[in-house]
Amino acid sequence: MRLLTRAEEIVLLSVWRLQDDAYSVRIREQIAKLTEKEWAFGAIFVTLERLVKEKLVSSYLSEPTSERGGRRKRIYQVTDDGLRAMVEIREFEKNMWEGLPEINLKKS
Amino acid sequence: MASRKEKPPLLSEWILKLLYPDQGEFTTIADVEEVYLQQLNDYGRKAARRWYRTQALRSSFLYFKNQISKGYNMYKNYFKIAFRNLRRHKIYSIINISGLSIGMACCLLILLYVKDELSYDNYHEKSDRIYRLLAISEFAGVSRTFAMTPPALGPAFAREIPEVDSSVRLFRTTFDGTVPVSYEDKTFEETAIFFADSTFFEIFSFEFIAGDPESVLDEPYSLVITERTAKKFFGDENPIGKMLQFYGQQNLQINGVIKDVPRNSHIDFDYIFSLSANNRRDARFNDWIFFYPYTYLLLNENADPNVVASKIPGVFERHSGQELQKRGIKREYPLQPIRDIYLTSHNEGEIKTNGNILYVYLFSAIAVFILLIACVNFINLSTARSANRGKEVGLRKVVGANRTQLITQFIGESLLMSTIAMIFGFVLMLFVLPLFNNLAGKEMSISHLSGIDVILSFIGLLFFSGVIAGSFPAFFLSSFRPVAVLKGVLSSGSRNIILRKVLVVIQFAISIVLIISTFIVYEQLKYIKNKYLGFDKEHLVVMQVQGNTLARRAEAIRNELGMNPGIISVSFSINLPGQYAGDTSFHPEGSEPGDTHRATSFSVDYDFIETFKMDIVSGRNFSKDFPADSATGIIINEIMARNMGFQEDAVGKRMFEAPLPGQTEEQERRIIGVVKDFHFRSLKFPVAPSVMRLNTGFYRNIAVRIRGENPNDAIEFLRAKWEIISPGQEFNYYFIDEQFDGQYEAEEKLGMLYITFAFIAIFIACLGLFGLASYVAEQRTKEIGIRKVMGAKVNSIVMGLSKDFTKWVIVANLFAWPSAYFLMDRWMTNFAYRTDIGIWIFGISCLISVLVAGLTVIYQAIKAATLDPVTSLRYE
16 A cells, blocks of 8 residues: 555644544644644645545534534544554654664764 | 624625535525524624635635536537537638627727726716706797806805705816916927816816825915826926916916826816916906806715706895896706716816717617627528538437537537637737727727626626527537438428528618718718808818907008018907807897897908808998997897898897996997808707807907918918917917817727728628628539520529529618618707718619629629539549
């Protein structure tokens, strides 16, 4: 299977971290916290759509609540394939870093 | 739900909805809105809306990026195929792209033209609140509309109608002829001189270089000039405070300088000065009856012009109702938005000749039609060659392409084509813009092509032509059944042959309409220029003389000029045909009191009728033997006589002239002669009643009839004698026939534009025909080879190939004739005198179109027919 892109990885991990609260607003907040950058909603939507298409996440519509004027949310969940992909990418990262000579950054 | 105030920006929301519909659930929109509401709470409405818009913009970029990267390979392939096709079929590509480029260039030019025509008087900051008053005056059963109004209206309306903020009256100093303006030793003859109320620069927005717009005209006789005038007189010196002399006697001080009046203005002036203290008190400036200034009203910000219009009759009836009734005049003063003046107002006494909204429509239609002709080429050539693309389509379908993808591909291809054409068309437009400016009498530049509306129309044009040209081929090509095409069953498709015929007929019909229209415009121009005006307009020179001393020199000048054998006769007058002349009203003897008749009146000398070679129908000319002539003698034209109910017995009858401003008594006149009707205005208007009276005390014009052989010598002679005629003035002269013909300048331009567009249209149509012919010839290569082997002659083959196309063009003629006839018949209603639309025009247009189409086709036919049968039978 193909390796996830960075954006896909970030979004996928955010969905897993947020669990039941994983809808685009929270995901965007989460990402903003991690990357210190404001992502456009479009970036989240596009990435999520791709993840759904590859069956790494699934989604369902929440029950309407009063807080959003009765409008429903689309909540995302990581599927088993998604979890596998997460593990795979973690392994991959670990392998990539393993045995590298140490990096000494001079303080600038 | 969010209240209206909290709603996110509408357009942005719509874009997001379109791009991220979330399977119709729109939870996406709710998500973005959730954050938006938070932002609204934290940072306020403005910041939140800006945030929302940025989100929408960034998200739509990401959407397209995603779409393209998803289908990257597919799109790359489309491009590759498109370019390969362009390169492989060079002739078709050249035909398509050049036709479309020319069409685009036409559209862009017309876009510039239309934008320019619509921009008139938009530059005033308050332009949406400025209205001009018109005067509709009904008198003696004739209703006329004037751009000028009585001077008392403006101030009274501003005072008495609460919705009117302020008013300004603009007075023209001269209607024709020039005014000498001098500074020290420099003198220029000027025409664009006005005076106005002090509110002028508060209502209109002209850019000031020096002086204060609010107060510059407050002082009496305070002068504002334009930049170019300042340059002309003072170079780089500061003009403020300097004195300019008008008519060699009146000094005015310059208190302000403005930038030149924008070209897209219906008012055009170089000098404007304030009313003098005398003017302000003068009864003539508070008159309710006689037309003098142009009056503009500035309405309140929220005023409804209809309400204002409904209050106007009350005000002027109160002030002048009795007087109007006494004179038997009915008046209306409608309001006219300032922005509509240029395109829709064609009344008497307009400041300058205005444009015509009809021509805006007409040219837009022509541009669209030319683009359509180019699009038809594309449709025809791509469907004709569909067999070539059939295999590709079949293969793509076999590999799994769906119909939407194929349609996308083909429309994309035509969009690519129209983009290339757009680039070429733009460059082409840059090259022909100066020519077009010349033709249309404009000064447009590429810098006018800015602003969001222009960018949008560029994109619109691109998509319009791309989709129009591409959609039919796209739907047609994508409908192929793979089995059939891959087997090679499909030929060029017989139902499309009919479509192609129809399209070619449409193309040629449009072109032929343009050709016929061109002929008719020129025929009409020729007709009105050659029409006899009731006097001999050839070899008549007019010189306009300033000051009021001309009458004293008249005899001396006549003697001096009469010595030259090239000069036949000399006449002095105040006004003459082709110049502005005022109307007066008369009532004939023995008629009811209300029976009054209006006539344009000319004040002339004893030699006028002879010099103009007018025909006296009955009675006699003014004569020195009848001293009473100068007091009461009057010569009228036939229409005037008829209007007043006289038959052959007009001579000797008396009529009474209504009092002029400043007079109270009717003046008695005695008719001494009747002349044949003569035209003194453009032939757009019918011949009108006129009178001539004798005047020996004051002249402004010298009309000289010269011999036709050596007009230049005569002019040189007049120039040499100018020092005697009008010392200190610049030499000026014009020929009456040239001046009369000059009134049809707009029509001449129309003719030029028609000819150009007709040429372009038929050129593009022929390009397409050429492509089709070469395609047909190529298709029938084998057939022609066999025919030749069987013994067919070259000319019979050529005939066979071209017959078809010629037939289509003739059918196109049948469609074009009625449309052209109705169109031009409508146009000719602009003229009171019109030529007959001759049958020969249709004949010759038919001949031209068949000939041009025939020549286009015949080249291909000969090429195919002369091919060695051995080669053609080996073909494929």
